[in-house]
Amino acid sequence: xxxxxxxxxxxxxxxxxxxxxxxxxxxxxxxxPKPAYNTVSTxxxxxxxxxxxxHEKAGRGFKYFALVDKSTYQKASMKKMVNSYxxxxxxxxxxxxxxxxxxSAKDLESILKDIDKTED
Numbered sequence: 042x043x044x045x046x047x048x049x050x051x052x053x054x055x056x057x058x059x060x061x062x063x064x065x066x067x068x069x070x071x072x073x074p075k076p077a078y079n080t081v082s083t084x085x086x087x088x089x090x091x092x093x094x095x096h097e098k099a100g101r102g103f104k105y106f107a108l109v110d111k112s113t114y115q116k117a118s119m120k121k122m123v124n125s126y127x128x129x130x131x132x133x134x135x136x137x138x139x140x141x142x143x144x145s146a147k148d149l150e151s152i153l154k155d156i157d158k159t160e161d
Contacts, residue, residue: 042109042117043091052084053093053107053114061106063099 045053055067062070064081071081085105088094093114096103127133139149 042114044121045088045091045093045114048084049088049091049093052081052088053109053111056094056105056107057111061097061104063102063104067105 051071052067055070056062059066059070064078064085067085068075068078068081085094085096089096089105093107093109094105095108096105123129123131123134127137138144
């Protein structure tokens with residue numbers, strides 16, 4: 042899966058939230074200062090070229106929608122990060138976050154309980 046720029050990720054998050062939208066609708070949801078219409082339109086075309094976004098005719102324009110779901114992108118991004126920064130080891134990644142965030146044993150137990158719930 043090809044990596045996305047921050048601007049491309051921002052657009053994808055909006056599409057994942059809305060499911061489909063016109064460029065103008067995406068701009069409404071963006072924080073100030075709002076980007077120019079042409080800027081967002083260009084980013085959408087790049088996302089289409091990368092295979093992340095599709096479109097359908099809607100009146101005189103188009104509605105855009107995600108072709109890659111958020112979960113799939115999250116998994117690929119995390120795998121890339123683990124491979125790039127933690128020698129491919131999730132244990133190393135978790136250890137880093139535990140140390141950096143001064144997590145307690147109680148916090149870790151809570152996380153393990155949450156994991157156990159998802160395995161049921």
